[in-house]
Amino acid sequence: MARSRYQIYENQSPHFLTCTIVNWLPLFSSPSVVDILYASWRFLQMHERLTIYAYVIMENHLHLVAASPDLSKEIGDFKSFTARQIVDYLKDKQAQDLLQQLAQSKATHKQDRDYQVWQEGSHPQLIQDEAMMRQKIEYIHNNPVRRGYVDDPVHWRYSSARNYAGLPGLLEVVQTW
Secondary structure, eight states, rough: OOOOSOOOSSSSSEEEEEEEEEGGGGGGGGGHHHHHHHHHHHHHHTTOEEEEEEEEEEEEEEEEEEEEETTTHHHHHHHHHHHHHHHHHHTTTOOHHHHHHHHHHTTTTTTOSOOOBBOOOOOEEOOOOOHHHHHHHHHHHHHHHHHHHHHHGGGGGSHHHHTTTTSOOOOOOOOOO
């Protein structure tokens, strides 16, 4: 079997990851849905299952640099748990249009569910050195600037840019590697 650049081979080492909502639906435009992500990350951090070095949450995807003793499993658990929570939230809010889109976006081989929230995979890239770590963190923090949402990365609420600027952020991140 050929090695793919999108697999995790060195657990414990930081990886750059991207998680995207199916059909790029803007689910993270809702602060309540974003809170689901934060709650899951905090749980994983509290139980020492995931170390987060940097992150940004955009309206339809997120980027993070993270490490774990079993990173594939933890990202899978994160996506599975948050998908269930997001679907429950959308049902409570009677967001039928979004639920219908999530149902139509479900891959045919996923027979065990009615909806699919996340695209498959997280495109992990091993952080190979300090220069690459800095480049990925800068990329993550400047994502909202490139999209024209803010002029300064620290103004984006759902990012670790504030942490790196010495300001309080919404989630603790590890800034040494």
